[in-house]
Amino acid sequence: MTRRKFAGLSAAAVVGTYAGIKLQRPPKLSDGPAGKSAVAIIRARSYSDDLVSRMLQGIRECGLDVRGKRVLLKPNLVEFDAATVVNTDAAVIVAALEVFERLGAREVKIGEGPGHRRDTLDLADDARYRASVPKFDRIFTDLNRDDVSPLPNFAGESEFYFPNTVLGADLIVSLAKMKTHHWAGATLSMKNFFGVVPGSVYGWPKNKLHYLGISESIVALNRQFGSKAFAIVDGIIGMEGNGPIQGTPKPAGVLVMGRDLVAVDATCARVMGIDPEKMTYLRMAADLGHIHTGRIEQRGETIASVRTNFALIDQYKDLRLA
Amino acid sequence: MLALHGRRESEGDLDRAWKLLRSWQLADGSFRPSGEVKDGTWVTAHAVTLASVRGVNDASVRSSVDWLLREVGAEHEVPMRVASFFHWIPTKLDVSHEGWPWRSGNASWIEPTAQTLVALKKVASQYRSADVEHRVREGEKLVLSRRCSDGGWNCGNPNVYNFDLPSYPETTGLALLGLQGRNEQELAGALEVARQFRAETKSSLAKAWLQIALRCHGQQVETPAEKAWGSSDIMLAAVQALGHPEGNYRLFGAGGGVGGRT
Numbered sequence: 052m053t054r055r056k057f058a059g060l061s062a063a064a065v066v067g068t069y070a071g072i073k074l075q076r077p078p079k080l081s082d083g084p085a086g087k088s089a090v091a092i093i094r095a096r097s098y099s100d101d102l103v104s105r106m107l108q109g110i111r112e113c114g115l116d117v118r119g120k121r122v123l124l125k126p127n128l129v130e131f132d133a134a135t136v137v138n139t140d141a142a143v144i145v146a147a148l149e150v151f152e153r154l155g156a157r158e159v160k161i162g163e164g165p166g167h168r169r170d171t172l173d174l175a176d177d178a179r180y181r182a183s184v185p186k187f188d189r190i191f192t193d194l195n196r197d198d199v200s201p202l203p204n205f206a207g208e209s210e211f212y213f214p215n216t217v218l219g220a221d222l223i224v225s226l227a228k229m230k231t232h233h234w235a236g237a238t239l240s241m242k243n244f245f246g247v248v249p250g251s252v253y254g255w256p257k258n259k260l261h262y263l264g265i266s267e268s269i270v271a272l273n274r275q276f277g278s279k280a281f282a283i284v285d286g287i288i289g290m291e292g293n294g295p296i297q298g299t300p301k302p303a304g305v306l307v308m309g310r311d312l313v314a315v316d317a318t319c320a321r322v323m324g325i326d327p328e329k330m331t332y333l334r335m336a337a338d339l340g341h342i343h344t345g346r347i348e349q350r351g352e353t354i355a356s357v358r359t360n361f362a363l364i365d366q367y368k369d370l371r372l373a
Numbered sequence: 374m375l376a377l378h379g380r381r382e383s384e385g386d387l388d389r390a391w392k393l394l395r396s397w398q399l400a401d402g403s404f405r406p407s408g409e410v411k412d413g414t415w416v417t418a419h420a421v422t423l424a425s426v427r428g429v430n431d432a433s434v435r436s437s438v439d440w441l442l443r444e445v446g447a448e449h450e451v452p453m454r455v456a457s458f459f460h461w462i463p464t465k466l467d468v469s470h471e472g473w474p475w476r477s478g479n480a481s482w483i484e485p486t487a488q489t490l491v492a493l494k495k496v497a498s499q500y501r502s503a504d505v506e507h508r509v510r511e512g513e514k515l516v517l518s519r520r521c522s523d524g525g526w527n528c529g530n531p532n533v534y535n536f537d538l539p540s541y542p543e544t545t546g547l548a549l550l551g552l553q554g555r556n557e558q559e560l561a562g563a564l565e566v567a568r569q570f571r572a573e574t575k576s577s578l579a580k581a582w583l584q585i586a587l588r589c590h591g592q593q594v595e596t597p598a599e600k601a602w603g604s605s606d607i608m609l610a611a612v613q614a615l616g617h618p619e620g621n622y623r624l625f626g627a628g629g630g631v632g633g634r635t
Contacts, residue, residue, distance in 0.1 A: 254475025
């Protein structure tokens with residue numbers, strides 16, 4: 052066994068550490084499903100812009116019908132640091148709540164299960180969710196502590212538990228943050244699904260996912276829930292450098308939206324100056340959605356018009372898009 | 374149940390709750406976290422603590438202790454120790470110590486290790502086994518080795534790719550709870566960090582765990598100005614009640630016994 056291979060196997064096995072994509076052999080890239088996927092890049096220079104109109108435009112461009120559906124908004128609420136921008140901005144959640152209610156959803160809830168912190172409502176307070184989002188306490192579920200039910204055959208496990216709020220939703224809206232990530236290269240709409248795994252069963256952090264493999268878990272979660280998902284990625288101000296917590300703010304001035312989360316993440320990566328074909332989890336998910344530019348119908352802005360290279364830590368320099 | 378222990382008017386409810394919890398015990402001695410989940414997890418430590426508080430020391434409780442003694446964080450296994458020796462993993466963890474995971478087969482983290490230390494220290498006098506003593510010492514070493522550069526603890530990973538990660542108030546409280554009985558001089562800095570966290574954190578849950586930990590270390594903690602427990606969140610209300618000056622925080626100590634407050 053080579054040192055590199057041994058390191059890869061070992062790294063896949065421990066803590067929040069331990070499944071660096073650089074240590075894994077890149078999987079062969081699938082051609083993806085038939086057809087093309089629409090991804091909307093909508094420019095929004097600040098959180099005080101009219102985000103409702105912009106989201107409505109993006110949803111129209113992607114042809115999403117939410118009438119009568121039970122919608123779960125899943126923001127990225129991880130940690131709070133006033134000096135940077137770790138979480139999906141409250142303004143994006145406020146806008147999404149109004150948009151999905153206006154489009155005729157039967158109900159709109161918000162749910163999140165942070166991976167490190169126990170006091171979710173305190174985090175929501177710090178991130179100004181409770182102050183900004185109307186009726187937040189009434190419609191919010193801490194997915195770490197929700198009642199759970201088992202699903203069979205998840206990621207090679209005979210049973211895996213998920214919150215009933217997630218299982219009961221007809222549409223899960225991944226309200227992700229555009230950030231670099233020290234284990235996955237970037238964290239976007241697909242990685243955001245880590246927050247639906249309940250800490251009450253799997254712990255803080257959800258170490259089981261690290262053992263299954265970070266990329267493998269991202270793909271498994273999206274294989275499970277991707278068919279009832281929609282993505283709105285908050286790239287108005289993203290995070291570059293040592294993300295997902297300790298990086299620095301990086302304005303990209305966009306919302307990226309779509310029904311094909313693989314295509315959304317591939318588009319976000321290109322906006323960030325990252326080559327999606329070099330990202331292990333996207334290569335592994337290529338049978339679920341589209342990575343190739345030729346298979347993505349770009350709506351709204353072009354990638355070239357909004358691309359802004361996000362700084363990458365040394366371990367991920369080779370992900371840079373040419 | 375710990376929060377209500379010793380209240381005469383709660384005895385019937387506590388007996389029913391204890392019966393329910395015992396129905397969640399598996400044949401291997403571990404406890405399930407709820408009726409829906411089939412696997413035994415770290416919550417077994419809470420069950421052992423509760424059994425000790427209730428004065429229960431039968432064969433099924435002993436099987437739970439044995440289960441805890443068999444559980445070891447997976448990072449302590451040989452491949453990871455070799456990888457760590459050669460610096461092939463991107464963290465600076467000392468993997469030579471045996472802690473406890475959230476679930477079997479996963480790595481050790483602060484909270485399950487701290488709660489298991491509480492449980493084992495409570496039953497140590499009944500077992501007097503070298504295994505218990507060894508695991509307690511090892512668990513304490515693991516907690517100490519995972520301390521963040523800012524003096525507190527986070528979930529249990531203080532550094533990644535040479536970037537120091539910050540500590541959290543709630544896990545700092547839990548770590549100190551697990552370290553009861555260590556030399557207080559050795560912990561003086563950490564206790565100061567805990568006091569600072571308690572003064573600054575807005576989190577009611579973190580504040581409550583810090584109060585429990587500080588009181589268990591014999592520290593004077595001013596009674597909070599805000600209402601001691603007013604939350605509709607049962608878990609939060611229970612932890613707040615435990616951390617109150619007249620609460621059952623002592624039950625987390627090795628000496629906290631069957632009686633409790635009345």
